[in-house]
Amino acid sequence: MAAFSFFMPPVNHMGEGCLEGAMNDIVSLGLTKALVVTDEVLNKIGLVADVTEQLGAKGIASVIFDDTQPNPTCSNVAEGLTLLEENECNFVISLGGGSPHDCAKGIALVATNGGAIKDYEGVNVSSKPQLPLVAINTTAGTASEITRFCIITDEERHVKMAIVDKNTTPVMSVNDPELMKGMPASLTAATGMDALTHAIEAYVSTIATPVTDCSALKAIELIARFLRRAVGNGADMEAREQMAYAQLLAGMAFNNASLGYVHAMAHQLGGFYDLPHGVCNAVLLPHVQAYNARVRPERLADVAVAMGENVEGLTDVEAAEKALSAIKRLSADIGIPAGLTELGVKEEDFEVLATNALQDACGLTNPKQANLEEVIAIYSAAM
Ligand SMILES: [Fe+2]
Numbered sequence: 001m002a003a004f005s006f007f008m009p010p011v012n013h014m015g016e017g018c019l020e021g022a023m024n025d026i027v028s029l030g031l032t033k034a035l036v037v038t039d040e041v042l043n044k045i046g047l048v049a050d051v052t053e054q055l056g057a058k059g060i061a062s063v064i065f066d067d068t069q070p071n072p073t074c075s076n077v078a079e080g081l082t083l084l085e086e087n088e089c090n091f092v093i094s095l096g097g098g099s100p101h102d103c104a105k106g107i108a109l110v111a112t113n114g115g116a117i118k119d120y121e122g123v124n125v126s127s128k129p130q131l132p133l134v135a136i137n138t139t140a141g142t143a144s145e146i147t148r149f150c151i152i153t154d155e156e157r158h159v160k161m162a163i164v165d166k167n168t169t170p171v172m173s174v175n176d177p178e179l180m181k182g183m184p185a186s187l188t189a190a191t192g193m194d195a196l197t198h199a200i201e202a203y204v205s206t207i208a209t210p211v212t213d214c215s216a217l218k219a220i221e222l223i224a225r226f227l228r229r230a231v232g233n234g235a236d237m238e239a240r241e242q243m244a245y246a247q248l249l250a251g252m253a254f255n256n257a258s259l260g261y262v263h264a265m266a267h268q269l270g271g272f273y274d275l276p277h278g279v280c281n282a283v284l285l286p287h288v289q290a291y292n293a294r295v296r297p298e299r300l301a302d303v304a305v306a307m308g309e310n311v312e313g314l315t316d317v318e319a320a321e322k323a324l325s326a327i328k329r330l331s332a333d334i335g336i337p338a339g340l341t342e343l344g345v346k347e348e349d350f351e352v353l354a355t356n357a358l359q360d361a362c363g364l365t366n367p368k369q370a371n372l373e374e375v376i377a378i379y380s381a382a383m
Pocket residue numbers: 142194198263277281
């Protein structure tokens with residue numbers, strides 16, 4: 001096994017009501033003026049005001065940037081950076097789900113490294129630590145609040161750029177399920193399936209280790225047990241809390257074992273058609289894993305067990321089939337569309353999508369490397 005490094009923020013606050021304790025920790029960072037990167041919805045419902053008031057009470061000034069789009073763009077990063085510089089903010093707080101966290105990472109990285117976010121596409125391109133970033137999470141979830149992954153859409157090329165950079169790791173994450181209970185059912189479903197995808201892709205990854213396996217399997221188990229409940233009743237705080245832990249565990253797994261073709265292919269759908277990340281992943285997940293089952297059925301057999309399937313007496317290949325059907329059943333139960341056709345994906349775009357997918361850094365650790373025809377065949381199967 002190759003050498004292994006484990007990345008995550010140095011401080012991570014978890015559990016119901018943890019935001020209060022996190023506020024004291026933010027004060028102890030000794031920083032005075034925050035750019036709060038968020039989105040319009042969270043600003044409108046008053047969540048942003050709640051947080052900035054709490055910051056104000058602790059003597060921390062804040063400036064709000066709420067123009068983050070669902071798939072944050074290079075322009076979003078540039079606009080946020082201008083606001084940060086005009087107001088001489090000395091740190092960044094992201095408040096929301098993956099989109100504000102990724103946008104905030106882009107802003108904080110360019111603030112210290114210069115240039116434009118496009119310059120940092122790829123793995124560890126930056127040379128300096130970003131401005132300190134505190135990531136307060138409201139979904140369960142992309143786990144972007146703990147990862148070194150930053151996905152920004154280049155609106156000129158219609159491509160989602162994968163920026164995988166240790167310098168984008170936040171200095172602190174906050175996962176307070178109190179902030180998640182307002183998530184609508186569809187967002188709960190999509191972000192929950194994103195987390196399941198993180199865990200499964202990390203588990204079958206070519207660079208998985210016992211450390212990432214442990215996080216991934218526990219995440220899969222919790223998602224299979226609690227996602228239906230969290231979607232069915234947003235006020236079910238046990239389900240919300242367990243999903244918050246599950247998505248964090250899935251994040252710990254993929255932040256260190258990376259991902260695979262589900263993300264590489266979903267990024268293209270997101271960039272090309274501006275579709276929600278979690279939904280694209282959910283639809284592609286069983287089809288990519290059917291492809292991976294050709295080489296790693298034993299790993300997918302473990303996924304089946306973690307999802308609560310009875311695999312007694314089955315071969316690994318048969319047990320892997322059980323994992324695929326369990327994923328499809330979970331998706332259907334929480335209202336995820338059955339195929340890409342429903343999302344408006346067109347067959348004539350497959351060649352471009354597949355070509356770009358094969359260039360996405362997330363695909364490098366998929367257990368079986370595909371050629372263009374094979375990626376097109378997976379998109380086709382997912383229609
Ligand atoms: Fe994801």
